[in-house]
Amino acid sequence: MSTKEHTKELVYTLPYNHYVDANIFEEEGKKIFFKSWILAGHTSQVEKEGDFFTFDVAGQPLIISRNKDGQLHAFYNICPHRGTKVERSEEGNKKVFMCSYHGWTFHLDGKLNKAPNFETTELGAHSCMTQVKLEVYQSLIFINLDSEAPSFRESYTELVESLDRYTFLPSLKKVRTRKRIIQANWKAVVDNYLECDHCRIAHPAFSKTFDMKNYHIDLHDNYTCQYSGLVNGSTEEPARFFWTWPNMMMSIYPGTGNMTTSQILPIAPDQSLAIYTYYFPSDQLSEEEEELIKFVDQVREEDFELVELLQTGFDTQAFTRGVYSPSEHGLHHFHKRVKEAMK
Ligand code: FES
Ligand SMILES: [Fe+2]
Incomplete structure (x- = not known):
């Protein structure tokens, strides 16, 4: 030849x-990491009510926590008052999250508990830390920053079928x-x-x-x-x-x-x-x-x-x-x- x-x-x-290239890197954040299902952790990290861990996806700080009703929640770790990062530890157990700037407190699902410097709690979109999609598959916690994204199972149908053979995975x-x-x-x-x-x-x-x-x-x-x-x-x-x-x-x-x-x-x-x-x-x-x-x-x-x-x-x-x-x-x-x- x-x-x-x-x-x-x-x-x-x-x-x-x-x-x-810094511009391509930034674009990948928006077009790939802000739109895809990303593994955040495992349910054993948030077994009990009040358990939480923090996790960053392409510069976006998040909290994953277990609420009083046993449900898992994911939301941006950003205070809706003025934008401060709320939770500074990597993991722990709390009754409420408190922003260290002006003392707003939030329930375990990210919803506002108290805004002490405000005369009202009718704060519209500012009454909750911004929610993020979360799905659990085989005890693995996946999140997606795109609120319009199809479900994890829809996005990975073949993979799910292939992994289902491992019946030991969830345990x-x-x-x-x-x-x-x-x-x-x-x-x-x-x-x-x-x-x-x-x-x-x-x-x-x-x-x-x-x-x-x-x-x-x-x-x-x-x-x-x-x-x-x-x-x-x-x-x-x-x-x-x-x-x-x-x-x-x-x-x-x-x-x-x-x-x-x-x-x-x-x-x-x-x-x-x-x-x-x-x-x-x-x-x-x-x-x-x-x-x-x-x-x-x-x-x-x-x-x-x-x-x-x-x-x-x-x-x-x-x-x-x-x-x-x-x-x-x-x-x-x-x-x-x-x-x-x-x-
Ligand atoms: S920025 Fe969080 S309470 Fe003000
Ligand atoms: Fe290798």
């Missing part, structure tokens, strides 16, 4: 400026969480998850454990599923690695019920927050489960190092975009989805 013919067949990635408990700042664009972290061409070189332990000759990446509308059996064939069940649009990854390994989730949250064009969480049937972990955590942690650290190295190349004059190998089709799929959302 001549060089010319070969060049014709190359398929190009998203331009590298999409990984460094898992959140056992451990780690947070790590990654010096890379959020898409670079997702890109890394969506292909396994790098596995043989970067993940020696992973490549010895799983059958790399039969490693599959299936594409679906709003998610991908990668799966592979164990090399030692000790179980029929493969490991499955799901990515869901736009920024959540979920892995389920063979063995006793388990799940790990990763949320990749954009902070800056070249910085992301990764929150990864382990779920097991009990918080008393067996030796095998502790080993699984170590294994997953190791693979992640190997990836984060690579992704940070990758980010250093995006802002140079060397190239303007990359090329996909045929087995980087998951990555290509994600980039198409990004382009579609950014139209």
